[in-house]
Amino acid sequence: xxxxxxxxxxxxxGGVGARFWPMSTTAKPKQFIDVLGTGKTLIQLTFERFKNIxxxxxxxxxxxxxxxxxxxxxxxxxxKNQVLCEPSRRNTAPCIAYANYKIHETxxxxxxxxxxSDHIIxxxxxxxxxxxxxxxxxxxxxxxxxLGIKPSRPDTGYGYIQYKxxxxxxxxSRLRKVxxxxxxxxxxxxxxxxxxxxFLWNSGIFIWSLKNIMAAFSKHLEEIDSLFSKxxxxxxxxxxxxxxxxxxxxxxxxxxxxxVMEKANNVYVLAVDFGWSDLGTWGSLYTIREKDENAxxxxxxxxxxxxxxxxxxxxxxxxxxxxxxxxxxIVVEENNTLLVCRKDDEQQIRQxxxxxxxxxxxxxx
Amino acid sequence: xxxxxxxxxxxxxGGVGARFWPMSTTAKPKQFIDVLGTGKTLIQLTFERFKNIxxxxxxxxxxxxxxxxxxxxxxxxxxKNQVLCEPSRRNTAPCIAYANYKIHETxxxxxxxxxxSDHIIxxxxxxxxxxxxxxxxxxxxxxxxxLGIKPSRPDTGYGYIQYKxxxxxxxxSRLRKVxxxxxxxxxxxxxxxxxxxxFLWNSGIFIWSLKNIMAAFSKHLEEIDSLFSKxxxxxxxxxxxxxxxxxxxxxxxxxxxxxVMEKANNVYVLAVDFGWSDLGTWGSLYTIREKDENAxxxxxxxxxxxxxxxxxxxxxxxxxxxxxxxxxxIVVEENNTLLVCRKDDEQQIRQxxxxxxxxxxxxxx
Numbered sequence: 097x098x099x100x101x102x103x104x105x106x107x108x109x110g111g112v113g114a115r116f117w118p119m120s121t122t123a124k125p126k127q128f129i130d131v132l133g134t135g136k137t138l139i140q141l142t143f144e145r146f147k148n149i150x151x152x153x154x155x156x157x158x159x160x161x162x163x164x165x166x167x168x169x170x171x172x173x174x175x176k177n178q179v180l181c182e183p184s185r186r187n188t189a190p191c192i193a194y195a196n197y198k199i200h201e202t203x204x205x206x207x208x209x210x211x212x213s214d215h216i217i218x219x220x221x222x223x224x225x226x227x228x229x230x231x232x233x234x235x236x237x238x239x240x241x242x243l244g245i246k247p248s249r250p251d252t253g254y255g256y257i258q259y260k261x262x263x264x265x266x267x268x269s270r271l272r273k274v275x276x277x278x279x280x281x282x283x284x285x286x287x288x289x290x291x292x293x294x295f296l297w298n299s300g301i302f303i304w305s306l307k308n309i310m311a312a313f314s315k316h317l318e319e320i321d322s323l324f325s326k327x328x329x330x331x332x333x334x335x336x337x338x339x340x341x342x343x344x345x346x347x348x349x350x351x352x353x354x355x356v357m358e359k360a361n362n363v364y365v366l367a368v369d370f371g372w373s374d375l376g377t378w379g380s381l382y383t384i385r386e387k388d389e390n391a392x393x394x395x396x397x398x399x400x401x402x403x404x405x406x407x408x409x410x411x412x413x414x415x416x417x418x419x420x421x422x423x424x425x426i427v428v429e430e431n432n433t434l435l436v437c438r439k440d441d442e443q444q445i446r447q448x449x450x451x452x453x454x455x456x457x458x459x460x461x
Numbered sequence: 462x463x464x465x466x467x468x469x470x471x472x473x474x475g476g477v478g479a480r481f482w483p484m485s486t487t488a489k490p491k492q493f494i495d496v497l498g499t500g501k502t503l504i505q506l507t508f509e510r511f512k513n514i515x516x517x518x519x520x521x522x523x524x525x526x527x528x529x530x531x532x533x534x535x536x537x538x539x540x541k542n543q544v545l546c547e548p549s550r551r552n553t554a555p556c557i558a559y560a561n562y563k564i565h566e567t568x569x570x571x572x573x574x575x576x577x578s579d580h581i582i583x584x585x586x587x588x589x590x591x592x593x594x595x596x597x598x599x600x601x602x603x604x605x606x607x608l609g610i611k612p613s614r615p616d617t618g619y620g621y622i623q624y625k626x627x628x629x630x631x632x633x634s635r636l637r638k639v640x641x642x643x644x645x646x647x648x649x650x651x652x653x654x655x656x657x658x659x660f661l662w663n664s665g666i667f668i669w670s671l672k673n674i675m676a677a678f679s680k681h682l683e684e685i686d687s688l689f690s691k692x693x694x695x696x697x698x699x700x701x702x703x704x705x706x707x708x709x710x711x712x713x714x715x716x717x718x719x720x721v722m723e724k725a726n727n728v729y730v731l732a733v734d735f736g737w738s739d740l741g742t743w744g745s746l747y748t749i750r751e752k753d754e755n756a757x758x759x760x761x762x763x764x765x766x767x768x769x770x771x772x773x774x775x776x777x778x779x780x781x782x783x784x785x786x787x788x789x790x791i792v793v794e795e796n797n798t799l800l801v802c803r804k805d806d807e808q809q810i811r812q813x814x815x816x817x818x819x820x821x822x823x824x825x826x
Contacts, residue, residue, distance in 0.1 A: 118781075398825075411799070416483075416817065417799045417801075418798070418817065419801050419802075420801065420806055432780055433781040433782070434780065436785065437783070438786035441785055441786055451765065452765065452783065455765070456765075456781060460781045
């Protein structure tokens with residue numbers, strides 16, 4: 097394998113997974129949970145995935161400071177210095193800026209893969225190959241790369257990437273220049289995108305050389321870049337923590353997609369197909385999970401079903417659950433909370449979380 | 462009020478309430494639970510009801526020996542000797558025979574009301590009046606009386622009593638001679654009964670003089686009568702317990718309805734209407750309980766519903782429950798068990814209990 101020492105990975109692990117409540121709570125969000133019941137949490141699966149790409153010491157995790165111990169606990173190979181703690185949530189651009197400056201202190205020649213901590217990738221080998229392809233392309237060109245997923249439905253939960261037809265990379269014809277980046281569309285527009293045939297889902301996985309992404313920040317997010325640049329000399333010292341606290345207090349909340357990718361003119365996409373799921377919804381978890389003869393996806397040792405089908409059930413291991421006459425429901429029993437909800441209406445879960453927080457207090461969410 | 466000293470009450474409290482699982486379990490069946498959320502358990506409500514009929518020292522409770530402490534705990538006015546402990550379940554005839562002989566030791570002139578411990582009676586005053594009417598009729602005649610409820614639907618869960626049209630009791634025209642006693646009918650037959658117009662539900666509440674019921678046992682259940690008569694001289698002594706153990710080991714399992722009421726020719730019924738429910742089903746509990754604006758009957762402090770109606774919900778006080786898109790369901794979270802079941806299919810609960818016992822073990826039931 098090619099020399100990995102310049103390969104870095106930044107895992108974004110600050111999300112609170114509201115859509116997977118009550119399985120995912122503020123105390124222990126989705127990325128820290130063994131969602132598939134495989135024996136490894138989502139962040140552990142992500143970390144393992146990247147050990148094929150770069151050395152363990154080149155992996156950084158950005159997360160909220162309240163999850164620092166959880167991260168170190170679940171990823172014991174990390175040194176404390178590899179866990180970047182955000183005092184508050186400011187979306188992905190500040191998160192990436194922080195990681196950029198941190199990595200720059202040790203290795204300005206870095207090529208960085210930025211990825212969420214809570215995605216599922218079923219075809220590990222293809223993933224590794226695709227990432228290597230992207231790393232090579234990003235290190236030899238001034239391209240900001242993203243991975244695009246062929247859409248299988250007009251999902252309104254993803255950003256979309258429209259690409260140009262022209263094949264511009266000899267090594268891999270799936271790599272194209274990006275025409276447009278679009279934020280989450282409504283159903284009508286999503287359907288149009290699919291019909292158009294030249295749109296991909298934005299996977300939220302990015303690959304770029306440190307040089308190029310920092311240049312992009314300097315050009316398109318000057319304010320944020322300026323803030324984080326003031327930390328030079330403080331990163332990797334005892335002064336880093338206070339500096340970050342002060343910086344996040346005044347830093348704007350903005351996504352990397354909106355702040356950089358939609359504006360830059362050196363954005364490229366590699367169209368991939370490695371069994372990807374962002375596990376963003378109970379519905380997607382239902383799709384991924386093993387199902388029994390009644391098309392129920394069940395996690396829980398003592399769940400008994402009668403005339404029940406197409407349900408996704410998640411309960412604490414020992415609890416006895418008897419379900420009769422349910423079709424197409426989500427049943428989750430976790431964290432002293434029971435949720436029963438139609439699969440088709442799961443987008444309401446965010447509203448439940450908001451209502452619970454307001455009416456019952458923070459302890460439940 | 463007339464002299465109460467010959468009035469006795471026998472409360473039958475040995476049932477295991479399988480149909481109300483998981484709220485009702487073998488460890489703590491329905492009669493020992495505050496099912497309506499009024500602050501009193503069903504057996505406590507029953508005991509209070511009978512304090513208007515007879516002195517506290519004339520109340521006897523027959524129950525399974527494993528519930529003895531529960532009974533004394535919930536009914537502190539009872540003396541230990543007033544709690545008759547059955548070693549095993551033999552249905553209602555042996556239960557009544559035991560109580561008969563016990564009472565006979567102290568007062569052969571007793572007039573006895575025999576009642577289940579887990580019924581609801583909403584109109585307490587009418588109940589008291591009707592019982593007094595029945596007691597008077599039973600003490601002045603050789604009648605074995607039962608209370609019959611005007612049927613409001615072709616319920617297949619009750620025994621039915623067909624009465625003769627002739628008014629034979631000057632004091633109360635609602636009292637009639639019984640033509641037939643029928644066990645639980647199928648739906649077809651139940652519908653015929655309702656159409657016929659001369660059928661009542663068997664409430665399971667009986668009123669008779671001790672003399673007459675013991676004569677009836679002697680005539681129609683000679684074998685059982687003979688067994689219990691051997692205890693004369695042992696009742697109310699230290700020898701009672703062993704005697705009862707030996708007797709129940711060989712005693713047949715038979716109901717008072719089948720063993721006596723269907724055979725005797727001196728059976729009468731008083732047609733009553735005092736807001737009675739045997740609370741035999743979640744459906745009946747749903748009918749009785751207060752309902753919110755979405756016709757949900759909810760017990761639990763932290764239950765939130767969305768697009769949910771006509772449901773009965775029972776959860777431990779503090780647990781957070783969010784229900785969305787459910788119509789006509791039973792949702793019970795109790796004793797480390799969750800049950801979700803269509804109201805229309807609740808008769809399957811007995812089967813669930815049997816299956817759980819077999820597949821998961823006794824600890825859950």
